[in-house]
Amino acid sequence: MKRPSVSDSLKRLMAPHSIAVVGASRDPAKIGHAFIRNPLENGYKGRLYPVNPGGGEICGIPCAPSIADIKGKIDLTVLVVPAERSIPALRQCAEKGVEAVIGITSGFAEAGRAGAGFQRELGEILAAAPFRMIGPNSEGIVVPKSKLQLTFSPMFNAMVDGPVRIMSQSGGMSGMIASRLAKRGVGIGALFSTGNEDDINTADLMEYFADDPGTGVVLAYLEEIRDARRFVKAARRYRNGRAVVVMKGGRSPAGGRAAMSHTGAIAGDDRVVDGVFRELDVVRIRDSHAAVDATAALSMMKWMRGRRVGIVGIAGGFGVEMTDLVETSGLLAPPFSDKVQKKLRPIMPFYGAVGNPIDMTGTIINQPDMFRDVLNIAIDSGEVDAIVILLTFVGEPKIIEAVIHANEASDLPVLVCWTGGGEDTSPACQMLYGKGIPTFDSPAAILTGLEALKAQAGL
Amino acid sequence: MTANVRKRLEQWVAEGRRVVHEADAKALLRLAGVPVPARSPRAGRLAVKLASDKYPHKSEHGLVHLDVARRDVAKLSRQLQRKDPDGSVLVERMVEGGVAEWIVGCKRDATFGPVVVTGPGGVLVELLDRAEVRLAPTSLKTAKAVLGNGPGAKLLNGARGRPPGDRDALARLIVAASKFFARHQDLIEEIDLNPVIVLPKGQGVVAADAMLVLRRKETGK
Structure with missing residues (x-):
């Protein structure tokens, strides 16, 4: 049996007309229930088939006893049954002509010797299967455009469409990152919890999304890089105008051989990952919190061409902190030239600062026009490669409008620090989020964003 | 030439050789485009070493003698040879002016898979511990970029009044070594060139x- 192409399967997987959930449960507390409830509650319009030999209804839909008993065509099957029951279910999927499968089931390779038997059978089925598979040991997928929230977690409910694609070998990690990005208005077009990656892996997904014009930023959480050669090839395709962020956890399994040479001793796993990522302009992230800030900054799809950062703020202390952070991380905060300072001086209070950072002080609350003019002079100066705006908690609509206008008019990255909280529900933040401008809750969070932009540009 | 290089590597692997000493390694690498010091030169100061598979870290065993006068070479060679009859005495031009x-x-x-590692060498390998890794084989553009912004870039620019390095x-x-390794990665596990002496520009x-x-x-294959 010829296997279908990954791209054909992914197209079907991301916009299925019909989904069967094998192991659907009537008990609202069970994972098998969430795979019916979550797509329904998030507006999925295709057909849902709960499969449960016990019969009855789930969310008002009658259960089929097995895949074979479903009359209509099934584009996608979700497996939520235990490993021993998933093997016959997979064989039924093959007979029925299901086009794609998501394996939520655990107990395969990740279970070591206990799962070895199931793993072997899974391998045999996949070698000749007429479908492609995500997982097993996956948490599901989310595609907002198709109103497809096909996971067992409510953390993915708030996602909206946008340039980010998330692929994660850990479902929990992707849930945390997706929900926080969504709260900051960052659009995520697709999320894959890839699980054990026995069939479709991260390199496949990166290759697929490299061909997708809607994709701007790929964020991958990887414990193991499978198919590294294809990963490298795919990553190269995101250079120039797009970004790849990888959070690499753990160490590669075959590392640790005693080295005979200096080279072997100094080039450990971690340094190799660092070097290869730098070669590919892949942004390496080491903690989940930073992954959110890095992805938020990159999601604006504006890129740095040099290392100079202009800092515009209304509170001296954060300006000093931001400058220190910038200058100790290989970025620069050079003072604006005399020419620019001469333009700023007359419109700023005499006690404000015009070098870099530009500090407009708290008077700004009464003079939003000054804020707009100063911001525009800094952006138009041509003397910086990115702009940081330290808003603290000042959300006057005219100031927010000035930020939005400046961001739209300029091709410089514009990062906004809102110390009132990074995922703020204030009207000011909601105005910014509506225009695709995420906020950052501290100068340190801004720095993570700037460092990601620097790495993306290979600076 | 590549065929000869491969034949030699295959033979060494077949013989069960694990570490290939400096003299044999250099002879092979020279064919791959890696510059090595002139052997038994007619003029200039000399380095005399015993190259032996048994002693991969020669200087720890007193097997490296630098700045040797021509008249002392014969005696020194006999002394070194006695330490390991299977080793080869290597007489080279001393590299000066680095x-x-x-x-x-x-x-x-x-x-x-294959990667190339590069950074400040000699005693700085451990002291700075700032080597950079790139995929092998690497391109000239990538190699130049690593040397341009990587660690130690200042050393190459000519630190403390020295002229800039080549x-x-x-x-x-770096390109030549990475290509050589990538081509023969089924036979070679690791290559170490340390130190590579960087001479003034040109x-x-x-x-x-x-x-x-x-x-x-x-x-191996």
Whole structure:
């Protein structure tokens, strides 16, 4: 049996007309229930088939006893049954002509010797299967455009469409990152919890999304890089105008051989990952919190061409902190030239600062026009490669409008620090989020964003 | 030429050789485009070493003698040879006038396959511990970029009043070593060129020491 192409399967997987959930449960507390409830509650319009030999209804839909008993065509099957029951279910999927499968089931390779038997059978089925598979040991997928929230977690409910694609070998990690990005208005077009990656892996997904014009930023959480050669090839395709962020956890399994040479001793796993990522302009992230800030900054799809950062703020202390952070991380905060300072001086209070950072002080609350003019002079100066705006908690609509206008008019990255909280529900933040401008809750969070932009540009 | 190089490597692997000493390693690497010091030169000061598979780290065993006068070579050679009758005495021109020492190495990474490693060499390998890794084979553009912004870039620019080093020649050596390794990665486990002496701009670079580690017979082809 010829296997279908990954791209054909992914197209079907991301916009299925019909989904069967094998192991659907009537008990609202069970994972098998969430795979019916979550797509329904998030507006999925295709057909849902709960499969449960016990019969009855789930969310008002009658259960089929097995895949074979479903009359209509099934584009996608979700497996939520235990490993021993998933093997016959997979064989039924093959007979029925299901086009794609998501394996939520655990107990395969990740279970070591206990799962070895199931793993072997899974391998045999996949070698000749007429479908492609995500997982097993996956948490599901989310595609907002198709109103497809096909996971067992409510953390993915708030996602909206946008340039980010998330692929994660850990479902929990992707849930945390997706929900926080969504709260900051960052659009995520697709999320894959890839699980054990026995069939479709991260390199496949990166290759697929490299061909997708809607994709701007790929964020991958990887414990193991499978198919590294294809990963490298795919990553190269995101250079120039797009970004790849990888959070690499753990160490590669075959590392640790005693080295005979200096080279072997100094080039450990971690340094190799660092070097290869730098070669590919892949942004390496080491903690989940930073992954959110890095992805938020990159999601604006504006890129740095040099290392100079202009800092515009209304509170001296954060300006000093931001400058220190910038200058100790290989970025620069050079003072604006005399020419620019001469333009700023007359419109700023005499006690404000015009070098870099530009500090407009708290008077700004009464003079939003000054804020707009100063911001525009800094952006138009041509003397910086990115702009940081330290808003603290000042959300006057005219100031927010000035930020939005400046961001739209300029091709410089514009990062906004809102110390009132990074995922703020204030009207000011909601105005910014509506225009695709995420906020950052501290100068340190801004720095993570700037460092990601620097790495993306290979600076 | 490549065929000859391969034949030799295959033979060494078949013989069960694991560490290929400096003299043999240099002879092979020279064919791959890696500059090495002139052997038994007619003029200039000399370095005399015992190259032996048994002693991959020669200087720890007193097997490296630098700045040797011509008249002392014969006696020194006999002394060295006595330490290991299977070793080869290597008499080379001393490399002088270097502005920086560099390490260039290659190894197979479990995930990414062949990689090339480069950074400040000699004693700075451990002291700075700032080597950079790139995929092998690497391009001249990538090699130049690593040397341009990587760690130790200041050393190559000519620190403390020294002239700037021959960065382009160093980049070419990195490319040559990485290509050689990638082509023969089924036979070679690791390459160490340390130190590579970087001469002033326009005067090139020279691998003052070299070692190959071969793959084991069963893992080799």
